[in-house]
Amino acid sequence: MESTLALPPKDEASDVARVADALAARSSGGGDDKPKRKRQSQSCDACRARKVKCAREGGEDDPQQACKHCVSLGIPCTYDYQPKKRGPPNLYLRRLQQQQEAAAAAQAQANGGGLAPLANGSPPSAISPTSPASLGPPPPTASSTTSTAPSYLGHTGLSPLAPVIPPSIPPSRYPIAADTFHYAHAAAAPPPEASFGGPYPLYNLPPAVPTPAPPHPTPPPAPSYFPALRHLHRPHRIDTVAPRERIAQIIGLFFDFVYPLTPCVHKPSFLADFAARREESDPLFFALVMSTVASTLVQVPRSYVPLERAAVRKLAQECHEASRHVTVASYDPPTSMHVVVRYFDTIYHFCEGHDATSHAAFGEAAHIAVTLHMHEEASYEGLDPVECEMRRRTFWLLFSADKSMSILLGRPICLRDEDCTLHFPKEVDDEYITPNGILPQPAGKTAIVSGLNYCSRIFALLGEILVRIRVDKRSPPQGPFLTARLEEVKSLHARIVTALAHTPPPLRLKPAGVRHGAVASMLQAQRGYSFAQQTFAEVRDFFDNPNANRENAGNHFLVMQANLYVTQQLVRFVIEQYRDELMASMRHSMGGDVKDLEASSAEDREAVASDLLNVLHSIPIQSIATNGPSLVHKVRFVASTLLDAVRKAEEAPASAARAHAYLWDFLSILSEIERNYILDDEKDGPPDANAMVT
Numbered sequence: 137m138e139s140t141l142a143l144p145p146k147d148e149a150s151d152v153a154r155v156a157d158a159l160a161a162r163s164s165g166g167g168d169d170k171p172k173r174k175r176q177s178q179s180c181d182a183c184r185a186r187k188v189k190c191a192r193e194g195g196e197d198d199p200q201q202a203c204k205h206c207v208s209l210g211i212p213c214t215y216d217y218q219p220k221k222r223g224p225p226n227l228y229l230r231r232l233q234q235q236q237e238a239a240a241a242a243q244a245q246a247n248g249g250g251l252a253p254l255a256n257g258s259p260p261s262a263i264s265p266t267s268p269a270s271l272g273p274p275p276p277t278a279s280s281t282t283s284t285a286p287s288y289l290g291h292t293g294l295s296p297l298a299p300v301i302p303p304s305i306p307p308s309r310y311p312i313a314a315d316t317f318h319y320a321h322a323a324a325a326p327p328p329e330a331s332f333g334g335p336y337p338l339y340n341l342p343p344a345v346p347t348p349a350p351p352h353p354t355p356p357p358a359p360s361y362f363p364a365l366r367h368l369h370r371p372h373r374i375d376t377v378a379p380r381e382r383i384a385q386i387i388g389l390f391f392d393f394v395y396p397l398t399p400c401v402h403k404p405s406f407l408a409d410f411a412a413r414r415e416e417s418d419p420l421f422f423a424l425v426m427s428t429v430a431s432t433l434v435q436v437p438r439s440y441v442p443l444e445r446a447a448v449r450k451l452a453q454e455c456h457e458a459s460r461h462v463t464v465a466s467y468d469p470p471t472s473m474h475v476v477v478r479y480f481d482t483i484y485h486f487c488e489g490h491d492a493t494s495h496a497a498f499g500e501a502a503h504i505a506v507t508l509h510m511h512e513e514a515s516y517e518g519l520d521p522v523e524c525e526m527r528r529r530t531f532w533l534l535f536s537a538d539k540s541m542s543i544l545l546g547r548p549i550c551l552r553d554e555d556c557t558l559h560f561p562k563e564v565d566d567e568y569i570t571p572n573g574i575l576p577q578p579a580g581k582t583a584i585v586s587g588l589n590y591c592s593r594i595f596a597l598l599g600e601i602l603v604r605i606r607v608d609k610r611s612p613p614q615g616p617f618l619t620a621r622l623e624e625v626k627s628l629h630a631r632i633v634t635a636l637a638h639t640p641p642p643l644r645l646k647p648a649g650v651r652h653g654a655v656a657s658m659l660q661a662q663r664g665y666s667f668a669q670q671t672f673a674e675v676r677d678f679f680d681n682p683n684a685n686r687e688n689a690g691n692h693f694l695v696m697q698a699n700l701y702v703t704q705q706l707v708r709f710v711i712e713q714y715r716d717e718l719m720a721s722m723r724h725s726m727g728g729d730v731k732d733l734e735a736s737s738a739e740d741r742e743a744v745a746s747d748l749l750n751v752l753h754s755i756p757i758q759s760i761a762t763n764g765p766s767l768v769h770k771v772r773f774v775a776s777t778l779l780d781a782v783r784k785a786e787e788a789p790a791s792a793a794r795a796h797a798y799l800w801d802f803l804s805i806l807s808e809i810e811r812n813y814i815l816d817d818e819k820d821g822p823p824d825a826n827a828m829v830t
Contacts, residue, residue: 180213182206372415372422377458378451383429384410389440390432393762396584396692397699398483400476400530401428402522403566419462420473426459427480434487434813435764437689439682456484467504472527475505479533487765487813498541502534502550511556520571528561532588536595542602543710544769549606553599560589582640587696590639591703597632598707601625605714618722625715632708636700642693645701645754671805674757679812686758694759698767701751705744706770709777712740745778752802761809768806775803 179190180203191204202213374380387410391403401424409415415422433441433452441448463477478501485494509515510531516524538551563583568575577583604621613621636645677684688694716737748771752760760767779800 180206180215181217182209182211182213184217372419372458372462374415374422374425377426377454383425386429386432386441387425389436390428392690393440393695394432394435396587396695397763398479398533399566399585399588400479400526400533402526402569405522420466420471420477423459423462423466423477424473424480426455426462427477427484430455430459431480431483431487434484437679437761437812439678439680439684442682452484452488456481470504470507472508472510472523472530475501475508475510475530475534476526478504479530479537482537489814495541495547498534498537499550502538505531505534506551511551511558513557513559516558521569521574522571525561525564525569525574528558529585529588531558532560532592535599536592539595539598539602540766540770543598543706544773549599549602552603553596560592561585563589582642582693584692586640587643587693587700590636590643590700591696594632594635594700594703594707597628597635598710601628601707601711601714612721613718614725618718618725622715622718622722625711625718629708629711629715632704632711636704639700643697643700645697645751671757672808675761675805675808675812678758678761679809688756688758689762691759694755695762698751698755698760698763701755702748702767702770705748705751706774708747709744709774712737712744713777716740741778744774748774749802757805760806761812765810765813768803768810771803771806775800 183190183203183205186205188205192201193204206213374383377383387407395401395403409421410425415425430452433448433455438445438448443451459477459481463474467474478497481497482494482501485491485497505511508527510527516527519527535551535556538549541547542549562569562574563586564574564577565581565583565585568577604624608621612618636643678689752771
């Protein structure tokens with residue numbers, strides 16, 4: 137009959153036997169009083185410190201045997217290292233597990249009224265009342281977890297993380313919705329539309345697809361990104377900056393006096409969008425309106441705006457800041473409207489005297505334009521005609537400004553002609569450009585954009601000579617290369633002289649009868665205090681009298697004439713200067729006489745002074761003044777260089793000296809024009825008519 141007692145397994149029996157033998161040996165050896173050295177580690181102290189294997193020739197349990205490393209180093213081999221006491225265990229995971237178990241128990245109790253076993257199989261009473269889980273806050277119930285925890289936490293019993301609250305933003309003059317934005321309501325905002333109406337799309341996103349609402353809606357989790365531009369900005373209203381009627385009046389001044397020189401907006405679309413209050417739904421159009429107003433206020437005479445100088449400057453600054461608050465948050469995706477806004481900001485800062493800020497704004501405009509491939513003709517395929525023409529005009533305005541800053545300020549060129557494959561804008565007025573196509577320009581009617589095209593051609597020639605000057609400055613040409621370079625410069629000179637030979641009649645200069653041989657007699661008849669005083673009176677009346685005649689200032693083609701012909705003389709002067717330098721270098725290298733070359737250069741300088749003087753006398757002073765400080769800088773560059781050349785020359789014709797002196801006096805009149813554009817009272821000095829007849 138088998139025994140009912142089960143025998144232990146073989147492995148278990150052997151373990152029990154080993155334990156029994158160990159206890160018996162310990163009890164039998166109790167009489168041995170000799171202390172035994174207990175080694176704390178398999179490695180000696182020196183090997184442990186060096187982190188090398190401790191090698192002993194004898195057995196590892198021999199306490200008298202020193203390791204080979206200690207013997208070779210001649211140091212004592214010791215085993216004095218005492219292990220450190222372990223620190224407290226990490227209870228974080230245990231607390232998480234206990235919270236999960238408590239939540240599961242509460243879930244089971246809420247569902248069936250009974251207690252469900254915990255995850256580890258222990259009964260609910262196994263959790264001590266004084267356990268770490270009981271010392272914290274009470275575990276959340278299932279209902280509280282569902283209502284407060286984000287979806288990615290599930291029913292883990294974890295308390296949801298509090299949403300990240302952004303630091304408080306100091307109040308600004310134009311607060312945006314980000315100042316008081318709450319993340320909890322981010323998803324409640326409607327998704328951005330595919331695009332806004334009009335020729336300037338703000339978003340290029342697919343149409344939103346409606347999604348069915350969940351059966352039990354829960355608040356969305358805190359987003360890890362900033363929402364789109366439309367989510368951050370409240371509806372913008374022009375009335376918060378200035379009365380809408382005043383803004384409309386300034387926009388009218390823009391199209392009457394500024395637009396002929398900067399036709400980078402589509403007039404019918406712009407006015408239609410402004411009348412429809414597009415700025416309330418399109419923040420970027422609001423920025424465009426504000427930048428247009430700011431740049432207009434610093435480019436038109438103060439008498440045109442019924443405000444004091446300080447009020448005009450304050451309004452311009454407020455409009456610029458309002459535009460800036462919008463555009464700094466809307467670079468992506470870039471659009472052509474960004475480029476126009478930054479170009480207007482460049483003009484605003486330039487007229488205000490903020491040189492560094494003006495250059496920074498221009499850099500933004502140029503780089504956004506390059507990002508949009510506005511310099512490549514292939515990128516214009518598929519664009520509607522309005523967008524296409526506005527991009528062309530804007531890019532060529534940037535191209536011209538780049539060359540102007542390069543020559544006047546000595547800066548490198550950003551937009552090089554050889555990198556540009558873009559065609560010039562079509563010579564069609566805005567009313568004939570529609571989203572569906574471009575209508576033909578009526579016969580006999582010259583388009584406003586014709587002036588921009590001719591000016592762009594002139595600046596393209598300036599870019600060619602500037603590139604050659606920069607290259608030759610780094611590596612001066614010698615021998616046959618110098619001869620080839622001189623031929624290139626002479627060809628450029630012939631092209632700039634004839635650049636405006638075929639302009640349409642409205643842009644053609646009507647000569648005032650001033651020619652090289654007649655300069656001396658003209659100066660004797662007109663140079664004097666009466667002429668300067670009369671011109672100064674016209675300038676003062678133009679800027680200070682609201683009822684002054686604006687016919688010449690409002691003549692778009694007269695205004696463009698001043699810009700075109702002064703720019704032509706500027707580029708011609710730069711080319712002739714470099715041509716003379718190359719010829720002088722050639723004469724020196726060949727050992728020839730340069731006296732005849734100096735005489736020829738003096739004649740060229742007299743010709744430039746006479747032609748520039750002819751331009752300034754052929755155009756009414758009101759049309760010249762409408763061009764603003766940019767034209768004054770061009771005339772100052774030529775006049776100051778010519779005057780320095782006359783002073784340095786040992787022998788100069790008397791007529792040339794008188795022409796240069798008279799040109800310098802005329803520059804004083806232009807400086808008076810520039811002074812009237814300054815809106816800062818601290819930089820503005822009292823007018824001095826006598827200073828122009830020194």
